[in-house]
Amino acid sequence: MILQRLESLPVGNFHYKLLLLTGLGWLFDSMDTGLIAFVLPVLAKEWALTPAQVGWIGSIGLIGMALGAVLAGTLADRIGRKRVFSLTVLLYSLSTGMCALSWSYESLLVFRFLVGFGLGGELPVAATLMSEYAPAHLRGRFIVLLESFWGVGWLVAACISYLLIPAFGWQIAFVIGTLPALYVFLIRLHMPESIRYLLTKNRIKEAQDVILMLERKLGVESKPFTGEVDMSKLSSQGTETKPKFSALWSAPFRTRTAMLWLAWFGIVFSYYGIFMWLPSIVYAQGFAVVKTFEYVLIMTLAQLPGYYAAAWLVDVIGRKYTLSLFLLLSGVCSFFFGNAETSTALLAWGSAMSFFNLGAWGVIYTYTPEQYPTAIRALGSGWAAGFGRIGGMLAPMLVGVMLGNAFGMNTIFLMFASVFVIISAVVILLGKESKKKTLEELEVALEG
Template sequence: MSTITERLGNLPLGKFHWRLLLIMCLGWAFDAMDTGIISFVLPKLIATWKLSSAQVGFVGSVGLIGMALGAMLGGTIADYIGRKKVFAATLIIYSLGTGACGLSWNYESLLFFRFLVGFGLGGQLPVAITLMSEYSPTNYRGRMIVLLESAWAFGWLAASIISYLIIPKYGWEVAFYIGAIPALYVFYLWRAVPESAMFLMKKGQVDEAHALVSDIEKQLGVTQGQKPSLAEMQTAASAPAFSVLQLFSPQYIKRTACLWILWFCIVFSYYGIFLWLPTLLVKAGHDMVKSFEFVLWMTVAQIPGYFAAAALVDKIGRKATMASFLLGCAFTAYMFGSAVSVSDIYLWGCLMSFFNLGAWGILYTYTPELYPTEARSTGVGWAAGFGRIGGIAAPMVVAAMITGPDKIPLVFMMFTAVLVIAALDMIILGDETKQKALN
């Protein structure tokens, strides 16, 4: 007799999965859009509010502080009250927070609203990836999660387009107001997204979990499984609550260490590069509109990066794909830092973006696979939360290093070293999880 987990893992990929993926992708894209808008607003605020480099760095960092707390709390709470509730609540928080940024009357008020945005974003991402992982068939889970993460590129692309078209003509405030629109999406999301059947089983809600999976099986035209046995019900009902301290137990310490190093390095490089990129390009002598165009093309390059990772992650495995993308990003970051001509900036910037965001897709695939259902959101949330410390530090480190355009190569040499460390971490500490069933 198949368990609920086995029934879900053995399902054929079908309409239910693609519909859930699309719903999750829209939420993910809204996350990226609300995150990306601030990077395009910053050059305008520097001129309007006469902000120093340190102040600019802290605008990026305060959002990451919110994301760290949101990820840790959101992930932990989702293992107690469910994935769906936390997903909906955090969507409302970050959307309304982004709209409120448009009402900012000074630097301090903007910091407060950016913290709220970060808190909502940080809480949603680990929960969304956990829910999608728990519904994805085992043989397709890697590519499904990478495709979900690919929605980040489309959201950042939307932020680029909104900023490119809106900020020069209508001001930075309107760009933030547009970022509040996703709050309306929660009404549809609440009706359309099911709670995780694996979560329901762990909470002893066996009948609900069985009914959910039976309905999915019916939608996909496969033979419906039998109701869980008494033994399975007893096992589910007796599943103990997972403590955060268990992440450091002998059973999980190697996995936790591997993930926390990975998250720190990847988040550090991403936010250090992309939050500062428009400003760095302006400092290097390009005007604001031209810097937006650079970032727009680099954002477009993220999309094939995700698709390449999706194609490889279930074929050659998580370890080989992740290490390859991280080393590719390290090399292209070094080349981008020394690029002078417009064509070189486009080439190496697009390749850097290709590899960096492909690595992100693999990271989100890999993280939930290392923990059991009762610990999955907690494990993902705390790894993401620790990673945000890298994101908090990166904008401030870049701010301290940038004293003129001649320092830009040094900044990207630093990012190269960080990405090489991440690749070695995956090679040495990482366990392969390709096509392994969740538990």
């Protein structure tokens, strides 16, 4: 009865406010990731850092993200989505502020690890929370729109870097990064705990109170709950499956866990390998345009229509086919980008690569939480994202080795194109479609 009333709620201000609240967390995360990319060249010059030291500043954050995704996902299934979301936002924002006070290279590494830990923990938990409130027929669209805030965050980071860092120094970027700490108070005031999470913990009265509150806010005729709650309406997977790592590899889940881990590894490997080295690789090939603000702006702006196209397609042709298509086209664009011979071709294929790559990111954040029941949803999402971060650690180092051994841009991007094509095939072969089904219908399908 509770879940039926949740699913029957009309889309209204509550859903859009929740999208904005979780989206702002995404924006701040993206802004922080973008800021460190823009700060590193300035910091390297000021502190006389070696290329290896600069590489570690980027890698230590990814290590933190991997651990944060796993541990925050586990905690979110035990103590709640809202609480973990708030804690991770607070951790990475305060740690970002501490980066501005760094007195040495070693202290900056510690703070960047903590930033990565908070950032990595927030993303899968936010996606899980949004997926558990969005109505089934629009859930995919809402999650992809949530991911689109990442592109906006990169735009904000670019503007801060080009407008403020030259005037006030690199510290100003990290000072601005503390703003999300204030945002935690908005989370506490306006974001309810997941109803599905409350039900798995038998906190029935709290779940009923949230439903009554939402019905009032959305102008729905509200009736008090009477009698006992029929817990059989909840999936047995949702109530009996414990939030343990071994559950992800039990019979109902092992195929989708393998598919998600491979897809996450491939998409994170390619994204960080491409975008962390993009300026250096392309500039080394003689394309000075990559150093301009206009280039960064064009590449970033191309992400937004990619998200919106994916947001429409996930509820039309489905998550599985949209994700596979966008991954495949990312590979095609990567290949032609690596073989571009003019600045015009470079910008065109780079923008197309950005369009499809970030669109695929939006879909995978939609697709992942839908593959697990409520009791292990955040755990499964966190482990998939955490395993993917290993790819993010390896790719930048591998590109560095390839550059050191005189591999050209075309060879490097052929590698990334191949990875995209492989994981596109993995999703098609192993993935299960989940569009326009309630999360409970998906859980019943798992039992079958």
